Amino acid sequence: MTKQFDNHLGIIGWLGGGRWGIERYLYIIHRVAGLGVLLFFMMHIFESSVRVFGPDRWNAAMNFLDSPFFKLGEFVVYCGFAFHALNGLRLILIELGFAVGKAEEPVYPYRSSIDVQRPLMIVVMVMAAVVILAGGMNIFVLD
Amino acid sequence: MEQLKTVPITFYIRRFDPETDEEPQVRPYLLQVEKGMTVLDCLHRIKEEQDQSLAFRFSCRMGVCGSCAMLINGRPMLACNSQTLDLTDSVLTVAALPNFNIIRDLVPDLVPMFDVHQRVKPYIIRKDALEMETPSSEYFQSPHQLEEFLQFTYCIKCGVCMAACPTMATDRQYPGPMPLTQIYRYNTDSRDDGGGERKDLAAKSRGVFGCHYAGECSNACPKGVDPARAIQLLKRDLVRDYLNLGKAHPCAKTHPLPSDVERKPRIEAPPFTAGV
Numbered sequence: 452m453t454k455q456f457d458n459h460l461g462i463i464g465w466l467g468g469g470r471w472g473i474e475r476y477l478y479i480i481h482r483v484a485g486l487g488v489l490l491f492f493m494m495h496i497f498e499s500s501v502r503v504f505g506p507d508r509w510n511a512a513m514n515f516l517d518s519p520f521f522k523l524g525e526f527v528v529y530c531g532f533a534f535h536a537l538n539g540l541r542l543i544l545i546e547l548g549f550a551v552g553k554a555e556e557p558v559y560p561y562r563s564s565i566d567v568q569r570p571l572m573i574v575v576m577v578m579a580a581v582v583i584l585a586g587g588m589n590i591f592v593l594d
Numbered sequence: 595m596e597q598l599k600t601v602p603i604t605f606y607i608r609r610f611d612p613e614t615d616e617e618p619q620v621r622p623y624l625l626q627v628e629k630g631m632t633v634l635d636c637l638h639r640i641k642e643e644q645d646q647s648l649a650f651r652f653s654c655r656m657g658v659c660g661s662c663a664m665l666i667n668g669r670p671m672l673a674c675n676s677q678t679l680d681l682t683d684s685v686l687t688v689a690a691l692p693n694f695n696i697i698r699d700l701v702p703d704l705v706p707m708f709d710v711h712q713r714v715k716p717y718i719i720r721k722d723a724l725e726m727e728t729p730s731s732e733y734f735q736s737p738h739q740l741e742e743f744l745q746f747t748y749c750i751k752c753g754v755c756m757a758a759c760p761t762m763a764t765d766r767q768y769p770g771p772m773p774l775t776q777i778y779r780y781n782t783d784s785r786d787d788g789g790g791e792r793k794d795l796a797a798k799s800r801g802v803f804g805c806h807y808a809g810e811c812s813n814a815c816p817k818g819v820d821p822a823r824a825i826q827l828l829k830r831d832l833v834r835d836y837l838n839l840g841k842a843h844p845c846a847k848t849h850p851l852p853s854d855v856e857r858k859p860r861i862e863a864p865p866f867t868a869g870v
Binding site: 453459479551553556558 | 612617669691692741743745760763809810815822826827
């Protein structure tokens, strides 16, 4: 067989599509946020497990984590969680066929299911922004 | 006659010769482009006037056959369906469709896509094999039943959706938007009874649920087929089927064959008419 060049984009295929619809950006952020929240959970389990080494170790760990850097990190994790949860609800609705519309005759300029679900996407993103702002107030102002 | 105004456009074409190259290389070609020239027209002119070794695939030149899909200015589209001066006024990049191996220059290897398409069994499957093999008459189908899948029959298998899909970029086990759309198209066809035979491919762990709705397939599709919609509706049907929530739709019937009519009768060939 003649030699062929493997032209699969790999991870660049996720990140390199930035000139198209906003749903592609949401797709990327959703995946990155999911991986980030998973990483946080693992770090959180590790951090909580310090308790078994006694109160001194635990207090030392708490003092180490009580810094503006980790507070910012906490906010970033919260943003990832809020976005992933709300966008996940949007995806569940879409994947159950609720927000994509019915098959229709393609007449140029084509209107796809992406356009049909866009109002839902806007509502979800506004809700995510409100939840993130409220969380930010709680972490940085009220806390 | 007034001469058409031309615009100098530099085409950066990603070339790959399997006999000499390890990796594709981008080569520039300067071309005077007139209004009305498609990217495919420009590639033909480059091949005729500048470099006869340039390889690309084409056939109908009017957006029907799906042969000339390629990556133009970073976006998968049909070269014959793209007006060059609508895309740029100075520079245009052209490369082979991503997420497929490159055979040469702008020619992708579409065989893996058609292999999956074949596994989907993209044809009407009936439980009544006698009627399927030797049909007695047409199947009943209402306009409403036709509308449920008609949009997805316009697919020309050009591979644009496969190249645009971010899941395809990282998961080689994922069937891709085109075959999944065809699963939905045939499962929804009221004449078809073969949903069970296609379920394994659709419902497997890296099947239809590998789609996370980036929506690029529908944005890129040159025929308005909307694979993203078909995939989500297929997911819905699979979930309903799993939870036993869906209503069973009986397969479309045919006119009952009268008892005195032979099924698929042998038709005599016309007499030999040499010299007429």
